Amino acid sequence: MRRCESIRVLGGIVAGLRPRRLLVVAIAVIALLPIDISEAGWLPDLFKSSPKHVKPPKRAKSARQSTRPAKLARHRAPPKLHTTRLAALGPVALPPSVLKPSAGKCDPATFRIVLDVGHTAESEGAISARNVAEFAFNLRLARQIEERLKTEGFAETRLLLTEGKARPSLFRRVASANNLRADLLLSIHHDSVPNKMLEDWEFEGRKSHFSDRFSGYSVFVSRENPDFKTSLRFAELVAGEMKAQGFRYAEQYSQAIMGRDQHPLLNKEIGVYSYDELIVLRKTAMPAVLLEAGSIINRDEELKMGSPERRNSIAGGVASAVKEFCDPRWALFGPL
Ligand SMILES: [Zn+2]
Structure with a gap:
């Protein structure tokens, strides 16, 4: 300067x-x-x-x-x-x-983060290796994150539950987040694999599908979001906190084997990818990030994702990321 x-x-x-x-x-x-x-x-x-x-x-x-x-x-x-x-x-x-x-520097009492629960009761997203709908995982985790953020003083945190079929629900959730005048949107999901990778097994007497090939969290942003830079900053805070909790990120999204689901890896240290076309990330008026918290098609990881301890760790990581986002000096100096 x-x-x-x-x-x-x-x-x-x-x-x-x-x-x-x-x-x-x-x-x-x-x-x-x-x-x-x-x-x-x-x-x-x-x-x-x-x-x-x-x-x-x-x-x-x-x-x-x-x-x-x-x-x-x-x-x-x-x-x-x-x-x-x-x-x-x-x-x-x-x-x-x-x-x-x-x-x-924002005031936690008025800062509004919207936690978008991925999918709907009607269109439940992926099905886990033990036949539990992704929507149920998303809802439980989002509720725990909401509780944690409110405990930390982010009183305006909102859980966004959307109804209806898959595609219309995407536009509906974007409209809801925009109407809420959210400062930040975090969409909560759990991961699976492309159908061609699914293997058969039997769980509780029922024919089921799994893939133990991949595991881990991943964080996505759209470069078409009106505030991509801020979206990326929050994504890096969330991914950094996930890594700090000891979790590994899902590396397969940078590999050709994923076909249409291959995405540019923006931060290879902590696992932030771009997913430009995602409606919930590109059409929202505020910075937006999508967290795939972990794989529920991987039989080991599904059990972990279903545990209160794992949900608690993720909720703590997200809360730390929001605090740091809200007050960057928190990272520089610690609490002032
Ligand atoms: Zn999903």
């Missing part, structure tokens, strides 16, 4: 402050001007959130590194004073708006 750009950024911050705080910030500005911001280590992260002054990063960062805030002005938190440490200045009282000039 060149010096004149730095001055413009700081000028923008100062213009929004009341006189008493202005004095504090003025001291900080004077002290900082001789410093080349590009050499100040963590400072670029604090300023890169201003889209008018700073170009966005050319490629997405990993989940733990990413600090770009979402466009969440509607739900911006009321300013509170925090004490933080600015370079050599020592502790200085500054409002969060100084740390994040156009910041997307």
Whole structure:
């Protein structure tokens, strides 16, 4: 960042402050001007959130590194004073708006995440190796995530249950999410395999199908979503948390063997794929991510996905991802 750009950024911050705080910030500005911001280590992260002054990063960062805030002005938190440490200045009282000039720090009490329960009671999605419908898995997991987010203070979390046949239900769920003016959409699914890979077995006397070939979670975004970059950022947070829980991602979606179900792998460390055509990801007005939580056609993994412990781990991971999405400083500094 060149010096004149730095001055413009700081000028923008100062213009929004009341006189008493202005004095504090003025001291900080004077002290900082001789410093080349590009050499100040963590400072670029604090300023890169201003889209008018700073170009966005050319490629997405990993989940733990990413600090770009979402466009969440509607739900911006009321300013509170925090004490933080600015370079050599020592502790200085500054409002969060100084740390994040156009910041997307959201207020958990008003931030609305919609948890879209994949499929419907009428069109239940995949059938597990033990003949349980995917819809039942999706609903149980989504409810646990909803409970966890509400416990963490995200009171506006909404569970989105849709009725009807498969394709019309896709447009209906998109319309519902848009009408709810959601800030973020997370669609919850469980994975299977293409029919040609299914093998036969008998479960409780009934002819059934399975495939133990693949397992793991995967996270999808559409590059056609109106806010793809923010979608990708949240996807990387979710996938990063899944990996941190000790889960492996499903690698087969990058392989030719998947045919029509092969998708570009956007983050090979943590398992984020693009799935551009998915209606629920491309037609939603807000950032949207789809989580395939695990395989229910794999006989071992189906048992794990049915356990409260696994649902609890996933719910905890998603809640951490939402918290970090809402306040990128959480990842940088820990709770302030
Ligand atoms: Zn599904």
